[in-house]
Amino acid sequence: ANEPAPSDSEGSAPAETALTGTIEATGASSQEAAQAAWVAAFQQANTGTTVNYTSTGSGPGRENFISGASNFIGSDRAYTADELAAGGFGACVSDDIVEIPVYISPVAVAFNLDGIDSLNLDGETIAKIFAGDITNWNDPAIASQNDGVALPDQAIVPVHRAEASGTQETFTTYLNAVAPDAWTEEPSDVWPLESGEAAEGTSGVVAAISEGVGYIGFADASQAEGLGQVSIKVGDEYVPYSAEAASALVAASPLEEGRSAHDLAFAVDPAAAPAGSYPIALVSYLIGCVEYDDAEVGSLVKAYFQYVASAQGQDDAAAAAGNAPISEDLRTKVNAAIDAMVAE
Amino acid sequence: MSKSIEVNDLNVYYGDFLAVEGVSIDIRPNTVTAFIGPSGCGKSTFLRTLNRMHEVIPGARVEGEVLVDGRNLYAPNVDPVLVRRQVGMVFQRPNPFPTMSIKENVLAGVKLNNKKMSKSDQDDLVERSLTGANLWNEVKDRLDKPGSGLSGGQQQRLCIARAIAVSPEVILMDEPCSALDPISTYAIEELIGELKNDYTVVIVTHNMQQASRVSDRTAFFNIAGTGKPGRLIEYDDTATIFTTPSVQATEDYVSGRFG
Amino acid sequence: MSKSIEVNDLNVYYGDFLAVEGVSIDIRPNTVTAFIGPSGCGKSTFLRTLNRMHEVIPGARVEGEVLVDGRNLYAPNVDPVLVRRQVGMVFQRPNPFPTMSIKENVLAGVKLNNKKMSKSDQDDLVERSLTGANLWNEVKDRLDKPGSGLSGGQQQRLCIARAIAVSPEVILMDEPCSALDPISTYAIEELIGELKNDYTVVIVTHNMQQASRVSDRTAFFNIAGTGKPGRLIEYDDTATIFTTPSVQATEDYVSGRFG
Amino acid sequence: MTTTTTGTGRTHAKAVQRPGDRIFSGTALGAGIIILVTLAAVAVFLFVQSIPVLTEDPAQNQILKGESFLSWVWPFVFGTLWSSAIALVVAAPIAIGIALFISHYAPRRLAGVLGYIIDLLAAVPSVVFGMWGALTFAPMLVPFYKWLNENLGWIPMFSGTPSGTGKTILTAALVLAVMILPIMTAICREVFLQTPKLHEEAALALGATRWEMIRMAVLPFARSGIVSGAMLGLGRALGETMAVTLVLSPLGLVTFNLLNPENPTTIPAIIALRFPEAHGNGVNTLIAAGLVLFIVTFAVNFLARWIVSRRAEFSGAN
């Protein structure tokens, strides 16, 4: 019985804060698990508050923010320059908004082959596998990168997402960036090709890989445990996914030009991933107004953002969603952006 | 309480099909009148026009007059619902309301019309009607049991009790015994004999012996062939019809030469 | 083609209910035998045991013997399907197959055993059976029309044609005319008179006039009351039954004193 | 009743109308009209919301991405029809068999229980069917598909690389078949039971065996009922969403291949998949797909009625 208010859940309720009220949020489904953790912790710390985060998908989220239906949103990408120029954010006083990358999650490339736990592959090979140009696991392109691994004569079945997905957009962005010759499609949240197996949701992809021998796919790293893992070639070495390696990628990426100081849109370029970083990482943002029409909401959102960006918030999410906590360096920038928000 | 019925030149149609043609008949008060005739000759059809029950059948309609004590049932502004309270009806198969107890069945005509009645008046009416239908002694201990638990003959008498509870002036019966065994039949025949003291009774029967046993007057209907309309052939005292009918077809029928 | 039927001490049950008790009767070949009696006395029930059609009704079963030309229908190893080919049946309500044409209806039974019948043999059989059922002239121009388009009497004769097309030895008829108008009834009665030349005919009828018109021998069944079993009361030449029956109940019944 | 006899007879009185009757029949009529209006509203709203898809530039459309609507939706129409057709072909004979078993073979006492057991299948929510299909049924079929592919691979339908997860259009169709079994069985059972005893006995009295009796009397009588049952089942299959979404690896191809990871998909599945992330005219595109589905089901219904009415002369009705 955790209803109706959190106050009656176990006794260690921290001192009541002054914050009260409800904020509505929608957006990226990638953040679902993390948001659940954040919302739970935030509501417990601020017993008078309710945060409703519904994962409608990033696109509808961004629309809801413009229409004013959502007080803040999660989104797998920042607003584009054009969208910012058009402006008209419903809940905001002005078109000045805050965009902070607070959910960074490596995207693992995982496979299922009897007796093989890990493989080394470069971007080119991965692209060819998913494009359907490499169709068997004993293909020389794979064998040449994996000395000493006994690759079976087994057809490769690449798995992708059946629905539109931020993970998928991240993955296709990577392929397009590192192997533009092998992967000629534009980055896209829906799968552009008509080959391979499609599965719904991260869980569907993971299930397909774990059932299908010879299957390979990409999935949010937190869900990919227990499957064969691909280490991806960056520079001269093969890097397995890890939270640190993923946040290293973001940390090394430049901010997009021509944006305000509290609009931290990263121009992540997997092709330019520094040595030791993991090149496929989903960067998902929280987006809110600098100043809200309703000041009370502004205070709430600001407090929520502060908690999310805090070390505690990042650790809470990592525990629940298995994502990569943001680096200290990045946190400093993020906190600076949040400070720009107007509270009561 | 009993009334005379006068029918003038009545035609009954089902849609475009003329089922009964040109019937004129005078039914006297406090008599039992039997309608006999071969299957399909329109006995039931005609009977139903005497309380406008034919109107329940889509497409059925009449031309002509039916006067009950001089008032035309088919005059404009006559409410068929009220006609039926005046002219009750009992059907071939006993049809007590299955959701109601014996008592409620008897009171159905009163209660369904939302009439308020004191408890003692109700009990009174129930006893009176059931006694009138010769059923009181058999059911007085189980008035609250469902009516469908009775035997066929008892159910039919329950239906008669239900019909007389609304104090009609005429009671129409369409083959009331044809679904019953001989003993129940006998009970109903007895009852009909008593009913005529209070009501005008019209009964359709397939069974000529029954007609001769229970009726005072008999009407013989016949049909020239399939698709032809039924007609009233002869109408006279029952004794006359069964002994010295004036029409050959009647003689053939009652002597069992056909049908 | 006709056979005698000997029934020895037959009881028929519906579940635990004894519907017919202790019937013993000898039915002679090439006669028409009529079963009469009040409603519910078990005429239909008994008739159906003569070709094991009662087995179609869940819970129905018999005790006793039925010998057709000396062979017991209820011996183990006797296939009811074959019994029914030998002992045909015509029902109260005409029941031609609605999805079949007249011709197909006639051939329905034959085709079961003899799928590959030449076209001319088929035409032959259809004509012979329909002629035998006095229907040929009326339908010969529309053999491919659905059987349900015929009038009731024609449908009943079609059913008779269908029954005789499988060349049975006995034909059972359960009130074959009760749903028909007088003219159709007359046609069927005529037909029954002819059928007895080739078949043993057993007919149930409610109509005593009909029994006396068509049958050679008559069996009177009666029932002591609701819930009691039906019994065979008297079995004799039709003339005897209708004029000088030896049992009082028979006399009461045929003289119309009850039922 | 007074109103139903629109008598033209010269002495037929204009019946007295009671207020109770007028109010009651008016309410009843009103309820019927609500249904008409609802259905019209479904069509109109879906249509209005679909207009932008056809009039606006597909290049600006979130989902079409430059493709024309018809070429986008066509593979899904195909997938919908294809999967439902397979489901129907599989389910129809089984449903007829079950219905016969219950109506004419099983002992009467047992028949009710058996009917209930089959109805239980109808009681299972489709999302549960989907989860079962994905977790239990599809993996169960993998070895069978492999066997089919190895032994019958020369038939184009069974060629190619068989799926390692079993999430193929055939699996989806089989799940659909299981899902539509109860409704088809229920309807077939009803009509089988309604076969006039008269006709059954006529057949038996001619010396027909049980099966011959069924062929002579029951099946012909039930033909139109079977067709409408099948069409109702087909309608369910066409519109089924969750089971297909969860069980199928959907690529939206036009292929008759049954065993591969690359499969067609259905309109409802694509709507369910794309709706969560759809915004702007993307939503309109999906609604337009819904309109197409609506039209397809409507057409199927019409077809069923036409089939049923065609042989009315010989039908068992009346």
Added chain:
Amino acid sequence: MTAIAAPSASATTGSGRLPRRMPWMLLIASFAISAVVFAVANLGADPADFNIALAVVVGMLIYMVLIFAISSIAESRRRAVDRLMTALVSAAFVLALLPLISLLYTVVINGLARFDTEFFTFSMRNIVGAGGGAIHALWGTVLITLGATVISVPIGLMTSIYLVEYGQGRKLARGITFLVDVMTGIPSIVAGLFIYSVFALLVAPGTRIGVMGSLSLSVLMIPVVVRGSEELLRIVPNELREAAYALGVPKWLTILRVVLPTSIAGITTSVMLAVARVIGETAPLLLTVGMVQGMNLNMFSGQMATLPVFSYMQSKYPGVPPDAYLDRAWAAALALILIVMVLNLIARWVAKVFAPKTAGR
């Protein structure tokens, strides 16, 4: 006639019949053979349920072949066909049972893990990872389904009254009957889209509230209710209506006091079956009421959780550890199945116990 070979002397016995117990013994033998074959072929491998199912199927096939052959020889070809069809028809039934058993097994086994009190007392508010429950979804399902029932039953029932009692033979009635049939075929997701569009137009795009769910379920439920109650009103014997008319009861009172009470048990049953049919709908609710973590009992504001959507979302977006989410999904599925089954059982019970015994047989 000449061609009818059956010589009358032996006609009744024909070529004899198989002893009564023979087919059963054959059936047992066939299953035994099949079981042995599969046990041998499957040595070493673990006995997957697939093989159990296959063994059953093969056993039936063996039986069919055997009985057909034996009956052809010992009896007649017609008998053999009859026996074969009996086997086929029974096989169809068994075949349909296999998926049902497998499904129930899967759901129960997976669902029991979290089928505990916490599941039925907790919502997902402030729950991360394991724990929590579906009380909010349970309430949502109850409220939304109740809403749908409240909307559908009066409309559906009155429509069927119109069709049966007033509309006979009229064009409008035939039109309504046809459109009700069409409506039966409306895919559930289209019903969801319809309500979504209406509210998008009338209120605001993206509106998701409880009543929308009720309305979209009503679109699915109304035709089922109409169909069901129409059927039941029709089987009320005309004799009862006539009995009432003959007592001078007006038509509307006859319907209200005689026809409806007579069929009310059946109608209740059909309504419950209609509820059972829509209570598990996922797609339209996903579109129209969405999902929340906490309890929302307000049908007119805010999204609501429902069991089917809860189950779907938990399995689609598992967090860490995924098993906690999947277990909740299965527990919700099990709860849903149980609700529907109980509804079904009650419906049947109502039909049986309260059905009036109509006159006659």
